[in-house]
Amino acid sequence: MLTAVGSLTVLGITLGTLLGIAAKYLAVQGDALEAELEGLLPGSNCGQCGFAGCKAAAAALAAGNAQVTLCPPGGRAVAATLAAKMGHAFDAGGTAEAEPLVAFVHEGRCIGCSRCIQKCSSDGIVGAPKQIHTVLSDACHGCGKCVSECPTEGIEMMPIPVTLATWHWHKPAPQAIDTRAKAEA
Amino acid sequence: MQEYVLMLVGTALVNNVVLVKFLGLCPTMGTSGKVETALGMGMATTFVMTLSSVLAWAIESALLAPFELGFLRTLTFILVIAAVVQFTEMVVRRVSQPLYQALGIFLPLITTNCAVLGVALLNVQEGHGFIQSLLYGFGSAFGFSLILIVLAGLRERVALADVPAPFAGAPISFVIAGLLSLAFMGFAGISTR
Known part of the structure; x- marks a missing residue:
């Protein structure tokens, strides 16, 4: 019985060690940019962008097959952070801000x-x-x-219905800032 | 030399694992939808089957036979096959991501492909040596890949044909496999000469 137990144990440990070493040498280097972009997306895998979830969307984005404005639920905020990560100039005026x-x-x-x-x-x-x-x-x-x-x-x-908890001051519109800057100049 | 050639032909065509011994039908049906996936699956299975039959021979002659541990044969062979499959999965994932995606669940399921275990056990049963085990494993795997690719080619053509509704999909594939099996019975005539 001891030989049976011993031989199986040795076999298991040997194969496990070999696989562990192989896993280290054959590890897939995941695309670092892809992983970072996936982290910036909402992660709810809603599929509104037309890709099969946020991981696929991040892959398409990293490969240059999609625009930074691909995420409807993320809106302008996500588009801006994605553009910053990708190093693109992002023209916020071009996208109509969809209300959440x-x-x-x-x-x-x-x-x-x-x-x-x-x-x-x-x-x-x-x-x-x-x-x-x-x-x-x-x-x-x-x-x-x-x-x-x-x-x-x-x-x-x-x-989203306006309640005491969700109400906030309106953000200053870009045009208003521009006119003030012109007036000062 | 002639003996080895006969062995290759015998395992690949005359005693084909899929169509004559009816082993490994699940991956045969599962991955023969397209020729590319069939080719990938065939290569992965060939690698696993050849390597695992050699390793199974080594374990049988070095460990199981000397210590009279024949009752552990199935367990150890499965262990070895599982390890080889894991290794293959890592290699495929590293080499070709699209192939890894296309094979999907069928890649780890090579472990439970009864043809792989069957070949290893048949090697022991027939008392094959090292070279014989190698050729037996490779020949069987070659036959398996051949059937996979032939079936995939046929199924790609049938997909365009006007198949009656009750036969569409899986049933017509099994009918094709049955006809192929009948055709392969013709090779049985070779072995008697």
């Missing part, structure tokens, strides 16, 4: 089929079968997958 939208369930039309819950990529919809569902707007990242899934067209993408 979140899904909203019109409760009168919800039949409680729970299809939107299964589609939700951020677990942002609460509800149960035959109960009215609702969207947690904090968790919703605005991918819009649930909108097309709803059989009664009861889900709509809406701007």
Whole structure:
């Protein structure tokens, strides 16, 4: 019995060591830029850019097959950070700033089929079968997958409702700064 | 020399692993959709099968036979095959990322390809030596790759044909495989001469 146990142990350790050494020498050097770009993307894999998730989008971006403005949920902020990372000049004026939208369930039309819950990529919809569902707007990242899934067209993408918690001062518009600079000059 | 040539022809054509012994049908059906993936899978399996049958011979003659550990044969052979497959996976991933993506789950599943284990066990059963094991493994793998590529070529053509709805997809592929198997029975005539 000892020879059986011993020989298998030796065999296992030898093969494991050899594989470990081989893994070190054959390691795939992942594209460093690709990994960094993936880190800058939202990471919710919503697929709105047309690629199969954020990893594929980052790969396309690194290979130069996509624009820095590819990410609709990320909006202008993500486009600007991506452009900075890629070293591109980014013209913010060219892109219309999409207002951040979140899904909203019109409760009168919800039949409680729970299809939107299964589609939700951020677990942002609460509800149960035959109960009215609702969207947690904090968790919703605005991918819009649930909108097309709803059989009664009861889900709509809406701007985030202004409450005391979400209200903020308007950011100064670029034009206003320009006119002031001209006036001073 | 003649003996070795006969052995190669015998394992690749006459006693083909897929069509005569019916081993390794899962990867045969799974990766024969396109000729490129079939070629890649064939090369990966050839590497694994040749190397693992040689290593299995080495372990059998150095470890299992002298210490009378025959009951551990299946376990150790699977261990060796799994290690070789892991190594192959690393190499394929390093060499060709598109091939790695195309083969997908079927690459690690070479471990459970019964043809690989079957060849290693048949080597022991028939008492092959080093050169014989090498040729037996390589010949079987060559036959496997050949079938994979022939089947992939046929399936690529059938994909364009107007197949009746109940036969479309997997059923017609199995019908093709069956017809190929019938055709390979013709090679059985060679071995009697």
